[in-house]
Structures are given as C-alpha cells and as structure tokens.
Amino acid sequence: MQSFMPRSATHHDPAGGHAASATVAQGAPSGAPTRSVIDGWVVITGSLMSHGEVQVEGRIIGDICCTHLIVGEHAAITGSIIAQEVFVRGTVAGTIRAKRVILQESARVDSEIYHELLSIEEGARFHGRTRLNQDPISIGTFEPPRAAAGTVAA
16 A cells, blocks of 8 residues: 655636645555545645545646546646546646557647556647657656555556
8 A cells, every 4th residue: 555745736816816735644545536626716735645636627747647538628737647547638748658559539648658548639749759668657757656455546
C-alpha cells in the first residue's frame, strides 16, 4: 500500500485574489477510490496526487499523479502527468506517462508522451514526441497509485 507524503497546495481565487494553503493528510483514505473534480474556476499551483480518478476543468500548474485523469475541454495543465489512463480534451504542456493516452478532438498538447497505447483523434493538435514503452509509468519521478488485487481503481 502506498502512502502519501504531506504536501502543501495553494489555491487561488481569481475573483478575490486570496490564497489559502492546505496540507494533504498522511495515508490514503479508506474505502473505494473516488472521483475528484477540479472546477473550472479553480487554479492550483503545486503537485496533485490521488488514488482515484481526477477530472480537471480548471487550471493546474504542477505535477499530477492519479489512477485515471480526464482533462476537460477548457482545462489547462502545465506539468508532468503520471496515470494509468489519461483522456485529454483540453490543453497540456508537459510530459505524460501513462499506459493508455487518448487525445480527443479538442486536445491541444505540447508534450513528450510515454505510453503503451496512444490514440489521437482527428482534430486534436499534438506537438512533441511519442515513445512506446511497455511500462511507461515506472520511469516517472514519483510512483502512481495502483489498484490492490481484487479492487477496481476509479
């Protein structure tokens, strides 16, 4: 079982300009993996780690490590991504390491992609390199969450 290290995350409210800090608790929450949504009005500067699915509709400036990542059509990520699956509809600038990567029609990606399976839909814009790798997530800078035997990762 993997545990989280405490990390600080700064959240910025573009309307009010106020920032608040939060620290991620040590250890993963009990129960089944969940889905976390970063709303369109949220900007996060710092690393994000999750044992479940993450859907980004806002902006993240930092690295993301999760099981399943969905980058919404109006979302923007600047940083490295490590996940089992990555679906991109928005903008990504940074390295992607995932077993399965799908760049959907509205994707705008400037990246080096390490993958087992890669799909680029008609209309998606990609600038960078792709590298087929049988274990793309193991060569990342931090280890992504993996589903325990007999459980389903979200």
